[in-house]
Amino acid sequence: MSDRKIIAVVGATGAQGGGLVQAILKDAQGGFAVRALTREPGSAKAKALAERGAQVAAADLDDEASLTKALAGAHGAYFVTNFWEHFSPDKEQGQARNLAAAAKHAGLKHVIWSTLEDTRKWVPLSDDRMPTLMGKFKVPHFDAKGEANAYFTDAGVPTTFLLTSFYWDNLIHFGMGPKPTGDGKLAFTMPMGEKKLAGIAAEDIGKCAYGIFRKGAETIGKTIGIAGEHLTGAQMAAALAKALGREVVYNAVTAEQYRGFGFPGAEDLGNMFQFYCDFEEYFCGARSLQVSRSLNPELQSFGDWLARNASRIPLA
Numbered sequence: 001m002s003d004r005k006i007i008a009v010v011g012a013t014g015a016q017g018g019g020l021v022q023a024i025l026k027d028a029q030g031g032f033a034v035r036a037l038t039r040e041p042g043s044a045k046a047k048a049l050a051e052r053g054a055q056v057a058a059a060d061l062d063d064e065a066s067l068t069k070a071l072a073g074a075h076g077a078y079f080v081t082n083f084w085e086h087f088s089p090d091k092e093q094g095q096a097r098n099l100a101a102a103a104k105h106a107g108l109k110h111v112i113w114s115t116l117e118d119t120r121k122w123v124p125l126s127d128d129r130m131p132t133l134m135g136k137f138k139v140p141h142f143d144a145k146g147e148a149n150a151y152f153t154d155a156g157v158p159t160t161f162l163l164t165s166f167y168w169d170n171l172i173h174f175g176m177g178p179k180p181t182g183d184g185k186l187a188f189t190m191p192m193g194e195k196k197l198a199g200i201a202a203e204d205i206g207k208c209a210y211g212i213f214r215k216g217a218e219t220i221g222k223t224i225g226i227a228g229e230h231l232t233g234a235q236m237a238a239a240l241a242k243a244l245g246r247e248v249v250y251n252a253v254t255a256e257q258y259r260g261f262g263f264p265g266a267e268d269l270g271n272m273f274q275f276y277c278d279f280e281e282y283f284c285g286a287r288s289l290q291v292s293r294s295l296n297p298e299l300q301s302f303g304d305w306l307a308r309n310a311s312r313i314p315l316a
């Protein structure tokens with residue numbers, strides 16, 4: 001253990017960080033050891049990671065001192081914040097500030113910051129194609145992360161900025177899977193028109209991050225976007241139909257309709273999908289499949305992901 005470089009992983013019990021922990025543990029000869037950071041070291045998930053060989057350290061993103069302590073002695077760290085736990089961009093940015101400060105204090109050699117675009121660089125607040133939300137954002141869960149990139153740069157933390165993509169796992173966990181239409185068919189609802197969505201199996205994000213740590217210094221200061229496939233809603237519906245053995249119709253609602261769905265975060269996500277559509281070429285272009293595969297040779301296509309996960313998609 002002692003000659004291996006320790007990677008501290010925020011979100012180790014979650015989707016992104018969990019994929020990275022598994023990738024490090026699987027590659028016993030890879031030269032890295034993993035330290036899982038969690039608020040609850042006694043949880044079943046944390047204990048399972050410890051049993052598999054991970055160090056486990058208590059840390060809370062709202063508590064900079066706890067982060068500094070948990071990062072001590074590590075070579076690098078993977079940082080992700082969970083907007084959907086609190087829906088507050090200000091809180092997310094406070095956590096990113098704590099992460100940058102703790103990384104600086106701990107003298108980390110390589111940080112990966114899981115970020116997204118500050119969409120206001122493409123759609124300024126004055127642009128009324130989509131509503132401004134919470135007074136100062138277009139896509140709050142994107143903008144907060146993108147704005148926070150500067151915390152790492154300004155603090156002089158050696159950082160790779162990882163642009164993630166839409167998880168296909170949202171079809172399982174986020175209520176975005178196809179739903180019955182009442183006539184025996186399923187409807188897959190997404191406000192993407194004919195445009196392509198950059199999607200990924202959530203676990204592949206962590207696996208790509210592992211590829212970035214393996215590449216090391218050459219990736220510092222770079223922005224790297226990843227995706228498993230770029231697919232239209234119609235292509236996704238066709239793949240779903242094949243995997244589920246049911247007719248699946250693509251229901252291409254407008255972003256305006258989506259914003260009006262009324263569930264928590266619907267406006268944020270409606271704006272996000274509109275951003276994907278209006279800037280499709282940029283967005284997919286920034287998430288090269290070739291680069292993603294070079295970082296993670298096991299990168300899954302949507303079909304691969306469905307073969308493993310279609311039965312987990314709730315259809316009711």
Ligand SMILES: NC(=O)c1ccc[n+]([C@@H]2O[C@H](COP(=O)([O-])OP(=O)(O)OC[C@H]3O[C@@H](n4cnc5c(N)ncnc54)[C@H](OP(=O)(O)O)[C@@H]3O)[C@@H](O)[C@H]2O)c1
Nearest residue numbers: 011013014015016038039060061081082083164165166167
């Ligand atoms: N869904 C998508 O399509 C998508 C796409 C791109 C980006 N994202 C972004 O992904 C982020 C969520 O990542 P995820 O999906 O990997 O999360 P997740 O599976 O929901 O798990 C959340 C993780 O964050 C940790 N965490 C949350 N608050 C913490 C705190 N205060 N201190 C320490 N750890 C904390 C949790 O650890 P413990 O509970 O063990 O402490 C847990 O491991 C969101 O910000 C979202 O915007 C999502």
